[in-house]
Amino acid sequence: MNDDERSKILIVDDSMINRAILSDIIEEKFSVLEAENGVEAMKLIREYGNKLSLILLDLVMPEMDGLEVLAAMNRFNLINEIPVIMISAENSSSYIERAYELGATDFINRPFNVYVVKKRIANTIMLYSKQKNLINLVSQQVYEKEKNSDLMVKILSHIVEFRNGESGLHIMHVNTITELVLKQLIKKTDKYKLTMSDIDCIVTASSLHDIGKISIPDEILNKPGRLTAEEFEVIKGHSEAGAKMLGFLTEYINDPLVIAAKDICLYHHEKYDGKGYPMGLKGDEIPISAQVVAIADVYDALVSERCYKKAIPHKEALKMICDGECGAFNPIVLECLCDIEATLENEIKVNSLSHNSVRKVRKITDELLSQSGISSESNSINYLEQARTMSEFLASMSKEIQFEYTKDSDVLTVSEWFAEKFKLPLVIVNPFKNEKVLDIINGLDNVEYFGDELKKTTPEEPAIEFTTQIKIEGQHRSHRVLCMAKWDTEGEAPRIVGAVGKLIDIENEYQIMADLKRQASLDPLTNIYNHRYCVNLVKNKLSENTSGNYALGLFDLDSFKSANDNFGHLFGDEVLKSVASTLQRTSRKKDIVARIGGDEFMVFIEYKTDNELKRAVESIHRTINDIKLDAYNVKISTGISTTKEVGYDYNTLFNCADTALYYSKSLRNGALSYYDKEMKLSGFKITPIEN
Amino acid sequence: MTLNECIEVLSGDFDELKGRMLSEERIKKFLRMFPNDRSFSELCAAMENEDYESAFRAAHTLKGVCANLGIERLRIKASEITEALRGNVNNGADEILPDLIEEYNAAVDAINILE
Numbered sequence: 001m002n003d004d005e006r007s008k009i010l011i012v013d014d015s016m017i018n019r020a021i022l023s024d025i026i027e028e029k030f031s032v033l034e035a036e037n038g039v040e041a042m043k044l045i046r047e048y049g050n051k052l053s054l055i056l057l058d059l060v061m062p063e064m065d066g067l068e069v070l071a072a073m074n075r076f077n078l079i080n081e082i083p084v085i086m087i088s089a090e091n092s093s094s095y096i097e098r099a100y101e102l103g104a105t106d107f108i109n110r111p112f113n114v115y116v117v118k119k120r121i122a123n124t125i126m127l128y129s130k131q132k133n134l135i136n137l138v139s140q141q142v143y144e145k146e147k148n149s150d151l152m153v154k155i156l157s158h159i160v161e162f163r164n165g166e167s168g169l170h171i172m173h174v175n176t177i178t179e180l181v182l183k184q185l186i187k188k189t190d191k192y193k194l195t196m197s198d199i200d201c202i203v204t205a206s207s208l209h210d211i212g213k214i215s216i217p218d219e220i221l222n223k224p225g226r227l228t229a230e231e232f233e234v235i236k237g238h239s240e241a242g243a244k245m246l247g248f249l250t251e252y253i254n255d256p257l258v259i260a261a262k263d264i265c266l267y268h269h270e271k272y273d274g275k276g277y278p279m280g281l282k283g284d285e286i287p288i289s290a291q292v293v294a295i296a297d298v299y300d301a302l303v304s305e306r307c308y309k310k311a312i313p314h315k316e317a318l319k320m321i322c323d324g325e326c327g328a329f330n331p332i333v334l335e336c337l338c339d340i341e342a343t344l345e346n347e348i349k350v351n352s353l354s355h356n357s358v359r360k361v362r363k364i365t366d367e368l369l370s371q372s373g374i375s376s377e378s379n380s381i382n383y384l385e386q387a388r389t390m391s392e393f394l395a396s397m398s399k400e401i402q403f404e405y406t407k408d409s410d411v412l413t414v415s416e417w418f419a420e421k422f423k424l425p426l427v428i429v430n431p432f433k434n435e436k437v438l439d440i441i442n443g444l445d446n447v448e449y450f451g452d453e454l455k456k457t458t459p460e461e462p463a464i465e466f467t468t469q470i471k472i473e474g475q476h477r478s479h480r481v482l483c484m485a486k487w488d489t490e491g492e493a494p495r496i497v498g499a500v501g502k503l504i505d506i507e508n509e510y511q512i513m514a515d516l517k518r519q520a521s522l523d524p525l526t527n528i529y530n531h532r533y534c535v536n537l538v539k540n541k542l543s544e545n546t547s548g549n550y551a552l553g554l555f556d557l558d559s560f561k562s563a564n565d566n567f568g569h570l571f572g573d574e575v576l577k578s579v580a581s582t583l584q585r586t587s588r589k590k591d592i593v594a595r596i597g598g599d600e601f602m603v604f605i606e607y608k609t610d611n612e613l614k615r616a617v618e619s620i621h622r623t624i625n626d627i628k629l630d631a632y633n634v635k636i637s638t639g640i641s642t643t644k645e646v647g648y649d650y651n652t653l654f655n656c657a658d659t660a661l662y663y664s665k666s667l668r669n670g671a672l673s674y675y676d677k678e679m680k681l682s683g684f685k686i687t688p689i690e691n
Numbered sequence: 692m693t694l695n696e697c698i699e700v701l702s703g704d705f706d707e708l709k710g711r712m713l714s715e716e717r718i719k720k721f722l723r724m725f726p727n728d729r730s731f732s733e734l735c736a737a738m739e740n741e742d743y744e745s746a747f748r749a750a751h752t753l754k755g756v757c758a759n760l761g762i763e764r765l766r767i768k769a770s771e772i773t774e775a776l777r778g779n780v781n782n783g784a785d786e787i788l789p790d791l792i793e794e795y796n797a798a799v800d801a802i803n804i805l806e
Binding site: 014015016017018021060061062110111113114115 | 710724727728729730745761
């Protein structure tokens with residue numbers, strides 16, 4: 001092995017003999033650089049940077065002494081990168097304390113003991129490489145976590161944008177403006193007690209401000225013209241609907257991101273003077289997060305082009321907001337928006353999503369590491385202990401399993417919490433003959449797969465990452481595996497001697513995704529499928545099986561408007577809920593039930609005989625017509641079309657059911673009609689079943 | 692002179708030294724380098740120039756080298772003069788210097804006739 005590949009150690013001592021002795025002790029295993037004073041040392045330290053594995057540093061030297069070297073390494077941010085062992089006979093405690101304060105890792109005293117010097121150097125280097133791994137693991141973990149919540153946020157905000165017909169940039173712009181305004185705000189006042197991580201959280205959550213719009217019917221949401229007062233009332237419902245959706249994330253209800261997102265959803269249309277909705281909150285009753293997102297939302301809406309308006313120039317938009325044309329805002333938030341005016345225009349142009357995520361991950365990693373006190377720890381034992389506690393803590397928090405496998409001794413070491421939970425020893429000898437272990441990792445096949453993946457690594461790129469399922473308490477759960485092969489490069493041919501890594505349980509994230517997708521498929525008022533989702537389901541069924549018998553039934557409430565008019569909207573909602581739950585109850589499990597908007601419902605029925613269909617449809621129709629809420633009798637008109645009659649095209653099936661429904665409606669008294677060809681040819685042919 | 696005898700002349704503890712350095716060859720190798728070490732001449736020059744800051748550093752370095760190599764009697768003198776110079780003042784260093792020079796010469800003489 002040549003000099004370049006061996007770890008480099010820098011010896012800094014003004015005595016040539018001392019350097020020679022140290023060099024003699026370590027040159028067998030390391031490549032040695034020497035400096036005879038602090039100035040020379042700093043030259044080499046800056047030249048080699050973190051390619052140096054260790055520095056042995058004398059305290060008392062001419063030109064620049066050891067403490068000054070430590071101080072300089074602090075200035076250049078190198079003290080966290082390279083471990084420093086001080087050498088001295090100087091046992092005055094003030095020197096020692098000062099050196100530890102400045103980031104020295106350890107001390108070696110003169111006279112040198114060859115064995116102690118070797119051991120201490122080996123330990124320090126090992127410790128630092130462990131720390132570096134740990135830092136990598138932590139930043140990877142932060143990145144993973146960010147990726148998950150980012151993904152969730154992206155899915156949700158895309159659903160909204162997709163339906164909203166807004167440019168995909170709106171969400172991103174709201175993110176950026178929110179961040180700029182909040183950062184300006186904390187410069188101006190500490191009234192709101194916002195930390196940098198609060199700001200990050202609000203910025204991420206701001207993406208979700210409009211998720212409630214999922215619940216708004218398309219025809220209102222995307223109506224090009226002016227909204228009627230009634231339609232506007234419907235739109236207003238999106239604030240509460242959004243907060244309600246997030247409330248479904250029961251497992252994450254205390255997650256700061258979800259809390260912030262709920263506040264933002266619910267309150268981003270409140271106004272400072274109390275004239276907003278839905279609560280009419282005033283002043284700082286409105287959470288600051290919602291106040292800032294509101295102004296960001298308004299500003300970006302003004303400067304962007306929409307289907308109903310042209311883009312308004314930056315300066316004009318700002319003036320409109322300041323003049324109160326878009327409602328009242330908190331004066332200090334307004335000030336912040338004006339302060340950042342210059343950057344606002346440009347930032348919005350250059351901002352890109354990937355840039356955003358990378359920046360965020362870096363920031364969080366830095367914060368985490370600076371909080372952990374990794375760099376200022378004053379001796380190696382504490383240091384190791386802290387690293388261990390921290391990683392164990394992180395592991396148990398996130399239910400991740402850390403492991404280390406050594407090939408030669410065939411020994412597997414696992415996280416404490418994991419070992420405890422599964423009554424396994426911390427150190428498992430011959431793990432792949434252990435039945436418990438094999439059960440958890442789903443058998444030898446998985447072990448072999450793992451082995452094959454490891455063999456694909458190289459000493460330069462030892463890391464691998466993949467998703468697998470492992471068995472926790474009899475339940476298969478998806479886990480992300482992050483793992484690093486341990487390569488031994490001492491011998492002639494490099495070989496893998498083991499692996500170290502961790503498994504992260506990502507099953508919950510999968511579940512959350514599934515839940516959110518389900519939420520997006522439901523009508524928020526009645527909790528049955530919404531129109532959009534139902535159409536897809538039905539279309540799939542129709543294309544899957546073109547020999548089965550299907551019927552599509554449309555159900556429309558008669559005189560629902562009078563229920564609203566006479567008893568109020570809340571009562572109207574109760575009627576709709578009651579109809580929906582009756583539909584669900586009276587239909588069979590394999591039928592698809594949906595609210596397709598307003599007071600219209602759909603049931604898609606699979607059947608074998610005409611009699612079966614007739615029984616099913618009549619039962620639904622009759623049961624709904626029997627509903628009585630207070631003094632209000634529900635009356636429903638029903639139209640049915642069948643694939644037998646009109647074929648398997650969804651639109652045809654739907655239009656025919658609609659024709660039959662229209663016919664039933666014309667009869668006025670809760671009628672049920674089946675569509676047939678003659679109905680179209682000869683106008684309407686009546687098939688009244690009831691009354 | 693054998694290594695053992697040499698260390699005896701220097702008042703070092705041979706067993707302790709060998710315990711630390713692990714091999715006699717290593718001890719001999721570095722003892723032979725000692726006469727070329729600059730810290731003694733730097734100390735003398737600095738004392739001459741009344742540059743007590745440099746004198747302190749040189750004395751400190753000499754003390755360390757002696758400690759490493761088991762040159763015990765010189766180490767004691769170097770240690771005394773280091774303390775006398777601490778804080779970059781001459782706090783009786785002049786009086787120690789002649790003894791230190793004597794010990795240095797004795798040590799170099801002994802090392803020069805090492806086998």
